Amino acid sequence: MKHIEVVAGIIEHNGKILCMQRDKGKFDYVSYKWEFPGGKIEFGETKEQALKRELNEEMELEIEILKPFLQVNHTYPDFTMNMYSFICLAKSKKFKLNVHKDFKWLSINKLKTLDWAPADMPIVDKLINKK
Secondary structure, three states: OEEEEEEEEEEEEOOEEEEEEOOOOOOOOOOOOEEOOEEEOOOOOOHHHHHHHHHHHHHOOOEEEEEEEEEEEEEOOOEEEEEEEEEEEEOOOOOOOOOOOEEEEEOHHHHHHOOEOHHHHHHHHHHHHOO
16 A cells, blocks of 8 residues: 655644645545645655645745644555644735635634544644644
């Protein structure tokens, strides 16, 4: 089974968290699900470099990475993944939807109203429970 290493940004701005909706993809079980934005770590990159590059490619969004948050190990039907999440600050609320279908800025207590990708759920749970 294929294994991937990915990064995800928990992006905060004015007390809200940026939630991104995936578009139709190769795997139905994550199509249209909500996620924290990010992507695969390329060979030779640090996790922080990968996160900044991915957010720039996917959204043209500049962020400041504050600290690591949670590592999630998840097995989907077609691959396994390690996802490293980071608490980040958005320098602005302006960005582009280059790969995602939709977005929402939500307060932590509203995160559970979305249909999250399974790998992102432990991050949602930890965000809610740390309050």
